[in-house]
Structure formats: C-alpha cells, structure tokens
Amino acid sequence: MLQNPSFYSYSPTRKRILLVFITFLFIYLISNTHINKHELETVSLNKSAGINDDNTNETALNLTLHDERVNLKYCGEKTCNFMFPYFIPEQETRANLHLRSLTYLARSLNRIMVLPNVGNSRMNCCAPFSFEFYYDLEEMKKMFPNVKFMTQQTFKEWTKELLIKPDTLHTWFIEDGRNDSYSIRDHDHIAVEPGVVYEKKALHRLCVDQFDLEISDYLEFHTGIGYLKDFEYKMSNFFTENLKDRKSPVILIRNRSRRQMFPLIEEPIPFAPHIMKEALELRNKLQPYYCIHWRMEQGIPEEMPKCASRLINTINHLKETEGINNVYLATDYPISGGKSASETFYVVGKYHRKAMQMLNSTLNLNTWVSLNALKEFKNDKKYASEFSSSGIHGILDKLTCIQADYFLSGPKNCCRIRSTYTRLISEARQALIDNGDKRIRNAITRWGGSYS
Ligand SMILES: *[C@@H]1O[C@H](CO)[C@@H](O)[C@H](O)[C@H]1NC(C)=O
Ligand SMILES: *[C@@H]1O[C@H](CO)[C@@H](O)[C@H](O)[C@H]1NC(C)=O
Numbered sequence: 001m002l003q004n005p006s007f008y009s010y011s012p013t014r015k016r017i018l019l020v021f022i023t024f025l026f027i028y029l030i031s032n033t034h035i036n037k038h039e040l041e042t043v044s045l046n047k048s049a050g051i052n053d054d055n056t057n058e059t060a061l062n063l064t065l066h067d068e069r070v071n072l073k074y075c076g077e078k079t080c081n082f083m084f085p086y087f088i089p090e091q092e093t094r095a096n097l098h099l100r101s102l103t104y105l106a107r108s109l110n111r112i113m114v115l116p117n118v119g120n121s122r123m124n125c126c127a128p129f130s131f132e133f134y135y136d137l138e139e140m141k142k143m144f145p146n147v148k149f150m151t152q153q154t155f156k157e158w159t160k161e162l163l164i165k166p167d168t169l170h171t172w173f174i175e176d177g178r179n180d181s182y183s184i185r186d187h188d189h190i191a192v193e194p195g196v197v198y199e200k201k202a203l204h205r206l207c208v209d210q211f212d213l214e215i216s217d218y219l220e221f222h223t224g225i226g227y228l229k230d231f232e233y234k235m236s237n238f239f240t241e242n243l244k245d246r247k248s249p250v251i252l253i254r255n256r257s258r259r260q261m262f263p264l265i266e267e268p269i270p271f272a273p274h275i276m277k278e279a280l281e282l283r284n285k286l287q288p289y290y291c292i293h294w295r296m297e298q299g300i301p302e303e304m305p306k307c308a309s310r311l312i313n314t315i316n317h318l319k320e321t322e323g324i325n326n327v328y329l330a331t332d333y334p335i336s337g338g339k340s341a342s343e344t345f346y347v348v349g350k351y352h353r354k355a356m357q358m359l360n361s362t363l364n365l366n367t368w369v370s371l372n373a374l375k376e377f378k379n380d381k382k383y384a385s386e387f388s389s390s391g392i393h394g395i396l397d398k399l400t401c402i403q404a405d406y407f408l409s410g411p412k413n414c415c416r417i418r419s420t421y422t423r424l425i426s427e428a429r430q431a432l433i434d435n436g437d438k439r440i441r442n443a444i445t446r447w448g449g450s451y452s
C-alpha cells in the first residue's frame with residue numbers, strides 16, 4: 001500500500017525531467033533535420049548547375065549538356081536512338097523491298113531509321129547520292145506514320161556535331177548454309193553471337209568511317225539453316241528481343257543474308273517526284289505504246305539475233321491486232337554507251353550488238369536516251385557515274401513499262417526470266433487492270449510465242 005503513494009508523490013519531478021529531455025531531443029532533431037535538408041538542397045543545386053559534382057568532372061558534364069542540345073536539335077529529345085542499315089544488298093527493286101521490311105525492326109525497337117544513300121541502282125552508305133535522289137521521303141513518311149526517318153547526310157552531321165562520339169553496336173546479318181567463306185560459323189538455328197571486330201581497313205572499305213562513331217560491340221545474327229515456319233516473324237521477334245534493351249544510341253546493320261528476314265511489305269517505297277514527272281511525260285509523248293523489256297543478261301548470246309527476229313515478228317503481228325505503233329525499249333544493253341545496265345552482265349558481245357542493230361533498223365525504237373529524258377541530270381557532270389551503268393534511268397524504265405498500253409518481255413534463252421524487276425512490272429500492271437484501268441491491255445506477254 002505504501003509503495004503506491006510514494007510512486008505518485010515522486011511523479012511530478014520525473015515528469016518534469018522527462019519533459020525537459022523530450023524538449024531537448026525535439027530541438028536537436030529539428031535542427032539536425034534542418035541541416036540535412038540544407039545539405040541536400042546544396043548538393044542538388046550544385047548538380048543542376050553543373051558545378052562541383054563529386055562523381056562527374058566539370059568538362060564531361062559540359063560535353064553532355066552540349067550533346068543533349070545537339071540531340072534535341074536532331075531528334076527532338078535529349079537522347080537519340082538510331083538504327084542504320086548501311087548496307088542493303090541487290091539492285092533497286094529488291095533493295096527497295098529489303099529496306100521497307102526493315103521498318104518492322106525500326107518500329108519494334110522504337111529507333112529512328114537512317115536511310116542510306118543511293119546510286120547505280122544500289123543502296124548503301126558508299127553510294128554518292130542522297131536517298132531522295134530515288135525516293136519520295138515525304139510519301140514514305142506517310143506510308144509508315146509510326147516510324148521516324150532520317151537521311152544518311154543528316155545522321156552524319158549529327159555524329160560530327162556531337163562532342164562525345166556515340167557508342168555504337170555493329171550487327172551483321174548472316175545467312176547460314178550458303179557454303180561461302182562464313183560457313184565455318186554456320187548455325188543450325190536462329191542465333192546471335194559476338195561478331196568479328198572490323199579493322200580500320202574494313203570500316204573504310206564499307207565507308208563506315210565517314211561517320212564519327214565509337215563502335216564498341218559487334219554482334220552477328222544468324223538465320224539458321226533450312227526451312228522454318230513463319231521465319232520472318234520469328235526472326236523479327238528474335239532481333240527485337242536481343243536489341244530492345246541495348247543502350248547504344250546507334251545500331252549499325254550490315255546485311256549479308258539473301259533470305260527475307262522480316263515480314264514482306266507489298267507496296268514499294270514511292271519514287272522521287274522528279275522521276276515520276278519524267279515517266280508521266282514519256283507516257284504522254286508515246287501513248288499508245290508497247291514497252292519491250294529486254295534484259296539480255298543471262299540470255300544465251302548466240303540466240304540473241306534469233307530472239308530479235310522473233311520480237312520483230314511479234315511486234316508486226318501486234319501492230320495488226322492491237323493497232324499500236326510506238327515502241328519503248330527498256331534494256332540493260334548499253335544504249336547510252338558505257339557499260340551494261342547490270343553489274344553482273346559483263347560481256348556485251350557481237351551477238352548482242354547484232355540483235356540491237358536488227359531491232360534498230362526495223363523498229364522506230366524509243367528509249368530514255370532517244371527521248372532525252374532526265375536531261376538535267378544527264379547534262380550535270382556530278383551525275384556522270386549514275387549513267388555509266390544502271391541507275392535512275394532503270395527506275396524510269398520501270399515506271400514507263402508499268403504505264404505502257406502493252407507490255408512485252410523476253411522468252412526463255414533470250415533474257416533473264418526470273419527477274420524481280422520484270423515481275424514487279426507485271427504485278428503493278430495487273431493491279432492497274434484490276435482497278436479498272438482500261439488503257440492497260442495486258443499484264444505481261446512473252447514475245448516469240450505463236451507469232452514467230
Ligand atoms: C556547392 O556550391 C557552393 C558554391 O556555389 C560551394 O560553396 C559548396 O561547397 C558546394 N557544395 C558541394 C557539396 O559541393
Ligand atoms: C562549357 O561549354 C560552353 C559552351 O557550351 C563553353 O563556352 C565553355 O568553355 C565550356 N566550359 C568548359 C569548362 O568546358
């Protein structure tokens with residue numbers, strides 16, 4: 001009983017002590033928090049001012065700020081992320097196809113797609129002319145509204161303006177099972193592995209050294225050997241999975257694969273307005289007309305004169321039945337002098353010349369040369385290389401054949417039969433017919449047939 005009152009009697013003193021203690025503790029905590037807060041603010045202020053940061057030195061921070069401004073200018077964001085297929089194999093019609101299917105990857109990686117240069121019917125960063133020499137970039141943007149594009153020139157300027165050269169991943173697409181010098185690295189299935197590091201010389205040969213890049217990593221993507229169902233979709237997903245977390249601002253792509261790697265997009269990349277305009281003029285000048293497409297490459301040389309005479313017979317027959325007289329000739333024969341229009345067609349021999357003489361002396365042949373098409377480029381020395389073999393005139397030929405009232409292509413032994421170029425013309429014509437174009441009379445006819 002005594003213990004309790006004694007406890008209560010001491011209680012006011014204890015309370016006072018406790019109160020004083022708590023007050024001091026409180027004051028201490030307040031002031032301490034205040035100091036902490038003050039320190040934090042100073043640090044973050046210093047950081048954002050770009051001075052005296054512990055981890056980053058002054059110059060580096062300044063460079064970063066500069067580069068962020070460059071990125072804002074070129075990409076509209078503080079960081080730029082590019083995908084640059086700098087080497088696209090094959091000639092224009094097929095290269096066009098490869099490039100457009102690559103937009104799948106640009107979209108899934110959410111990277112700006114850099115468009116390589118063009119020239120001599122090729123697409124790669126060594127070529128002399130801007131992408132817009134062949135193609136309509138504005139129309140292309142409309143065709144792929146959720147992909148961003150930039151030309152090689154602009155991309156190059158970006159690399160030059162940066163103070164810290166952009167970290168770059170180089171990828172190489174390899175087709176396995178082709179039995180070439182790379183067979184030693186063949187994979188049975190779709191695969192990715194560290195790639196061969198390119199020496200200075202190789203980078204120079206591939207014209208990659210014109211860009212200020214810091215290539216830090218090399219990867220090889222392999223198609224695997226043999227058939228795989230939905231290969232294009234699987235490959236596309238595989239690429240995305242392996243590349244989506246990559247931080248490098250630049251991913252370079254070199255394609256060595258002949259296999260279609262991404263899903264097909266039917267519609268070709270639209271051609272430049274200056275080519276479309278020429279094609280329209282030729283059509284209006286010639287209409288109604290035949291387009292004869294004669295790609296002599298891979299024909300049998302000795303057969304050429306016979307092929308020419310069969311063609312003449314066919315035209316003479318058609319003049320009766322179709323009532324069309326004008327002839328436009330699209331050919332890889334070097335009608336403007338110089339080399340042939342296809343790099344793989346080396347030897348223009350006496351049989352080819354004989355055949356061309358036969359045609360020229362019998363038919364009134366119109367060609368892009370005789371009609372003086374593309375003259376503003378032809379008369380400009382800057383474009384001399386373009387007209388020395390295949391090039392912009394090949395695109396003009398293609399458009400002029402698509403628009404012809406009647407289309408003739410060569411039979412077996414007279415020309416290359418399996419040509420994407422020829423198939424594209426006939427498919428485009430079929431599409432026009434299906435859309436009700438009454439002027440187009442056939443999709444494709446091989447000359448020689450029953451008339452010879
Ligand atoms: C922040 O900058 C001020 C001067 O601007 C300096 O006095 C202070 O020491 C800096 N603080 C730190 C944490 O670097
Ligand atoms: C920081 O950058 C500015 C321009 O962006 C430049 O004038 C200045 O000299 C740079 N300072 C340092 C320390 O690099």
Ligand SMILES: *[C@@H]1O[C@H](CO)[C@@H](O)[C@H](O)[C@H]1NC(C)=O
Nearest residue numbers: 056057058059060061063164
């Ligand atoms: C600061 O950063 C620049 C650019 O990254 C670098 O060249 C320099 O050596 C660095 N200086 C120090 C003292 O770390």
Ligand SMILES: *[C@@H]1O[C@H](CO)[C@@H](O)[C@H](O)[C@H]1NC(C)=O
Nearest residue numbers: 177178179180181182183184
């Ligand atoms: C691969 O190429 C070599 C020589 O180029 C040839 O001897 C061999 O038969 C080829 N193998 C296959 C499977 O085509």
Ligand SMILES: *[C@@H]1O[C@H](CO)[C@@H](O)[C@H](O)[C@H]1NC(C)=O
Nearest residue numbers: 089098255257258259260261
């Ligand atoms: C690579 O080129 C081949 C043909 O040469 C083509 O089929 C394939 O789609 C191309 N791949 C890419 C990613 O461009």
Ligand SMILES: *[C@@H]1O[C@H](CO)[C@@H](O)[C@H](O)[C@H]1NC(C)=O
Nearest residue numbers: 329335356357360361365367
């Ligand atoms: C046809 O002959 C004319 C006159 O000789 C010549 O100017 C022209 O280049 C020839 N055309 C072809 C396609 O060879």
